[in-house]
Amino acid sequence: MIAIIDYNAGNIKSVMKAFAYLNEEAICTRDYKEIIKADKVVLPGVGSFEYAMNQLKRYELDKAIYEVVDNDIPLLGICLGLQLLFDGSEESPGCKGLSLLGGHIYKIPEDTGLKVPHIGWNSLELSNDGRLFKGIDDNSFVYFVHSYYLRAADESIVKASCDYGVKIHASVEKDNIFACQFHPEKSGDIGLKILKNFAETDYAH
Numbered sequence: 001m002i003a004i005i006d007y008n009a010g011n012i013k014s015v016m017k018a019f020a021y022l023n024e025e026a027i028c029t030r031d032y033k034e035i036i037k038a039d040k041v042v043l044p045g046v047g048s049f050e051y052a053m054n055q056l057k058r059y060e061l062d063k064a065i066y067e068v069v070d071n072d073i074p075l076l077g078i079c080l081g082l083q084l085l086f087d088g089s090e091e092s093p094g095c096k097g098l099s100l101l102g103g104h105i106y107k108i109p110e111d112t113g114l115k116v117p118h119i120g121w122n123s124l125e126l127s128n129d130g131r132l133f134k135g136i137d138d139n140s141f142v143y144f145v146h147s148y149y150l151r152a153a154d155e156s157i158v159k160a161s162c163d164y165g166v167k168i169h170a171s172v173e174k175d176n177i178f179a180c181q182f183h184p185e186k187s188g189d190i191g192l193k194i195l196k197n198f199a200e201t202d203y204a205h
Contacts, residue, residue, distance in 0.1 A: 002026040002199065003038035005065075007055040010044030011183070015078065018185040018192060024199045035064045040199060041073055045080025049105065049148075050092035052080055062098060069100055069177060074201045077179035079146060082172070085179055091148050100177060102153035103169070108146075112165030117147040122162045122170075122182075130159025130173050131201060132180070132194050142170075142180075142187040142194075150181060176203040 004015055006028045019026040026042075027034065035041055043065065045052050056062045068075050077085050086097050089105035097105075108116045121141045126133050149168040152158050160171035160180075171180045178198060184191035 001038050002040045002042060003035045004028045004042045004044065005035065005061055006030045007052070007059055007061055009047050009052040009055050009080070011046050011079070011185075012044055014183075014185045015042060015044050018195055019199070022192060022196050022199060024195075030059045030061060032060065032064050035061070036067050036071065036073075038068075038073065040201070041065075041068045041075045043075065043077045043081035043084065045078065045082075045084060046145075047080065048091060049080065049083060049089040049097070050095040052084055053092075053095055053097065056084070056098075065098060065100075072176050072203055074176045074178065074198065074203050076198050077177075078185070079181060079183055082150060082179035082181050083148060085177065086150060086152075089148055101157065101172065101174060101179075103150055104153075105148045105150055106166075108149055108168075109165055114165045117145060118149075118164045118168075119145050122164060124160040124162055124170055124182075126160050128156055128159050130171060132171060132173065132178055132197050133159060134197050136190060136193055140190045142182040142184065142190055144170075144182045146181060 086103045123139045157174045184194040
């Protein structure tokens with residue numbers, strides 16, 4: 001069973017629909033016990049970094065996420081859900097992220113002639129043999145909606161990147177933590193394959 005964390009800051013309906021299409025059992029919940037007993041956990045997210053962190057703390061979901069990671073349950077962050085896994089964001093100075101992975105979130109520069117936010121399809125440059133991208137071709141297109149981007153401290157965890165005036169670390173994996181800046185649930189067949197790969201991940205030390 002896949003638990004999708006509900007903290008009033010996520011694009012949950014389309015994620016639920018995508019897993020239903022894949023015949024994967026998924027529930028939308030903020031119940032601590034349901035989250036930590038799930039086989040897989042998804043942290044979606046839209047909106048501001050600080051609002052999302054405050055919501056996670058309000059419902060004590062930050063504690064649930066730490067326990068999920070400690071228990072080796074696969075965790076997938078999507079969009080803002082990716083950003084929250086890191087140390088902090090230029091969007092919300094002084095607001096600490098979950099710091100499960102090392103790195104920082106930066107504003108996409110507006111002096112490149114490209115529109116911010118970055119909305120639309122972009123191709124991925126795959127690297128470092130990501131488990132989410134098993135059976136997916138390099139330069140496949142996925143759908144983005146964001147104004148801030150990840151720069152991971154350790155580039156070996158970066159499994160996909162894209163160019164949008166700057167190099168964006170678009171997907172990362174480390175142990176049982178997975179994350180995508182793009183929206184797999186809005187990325188057609190490629191996105192469904194990514195979600196299927198996550199659903200079929202069997203992580204254990």
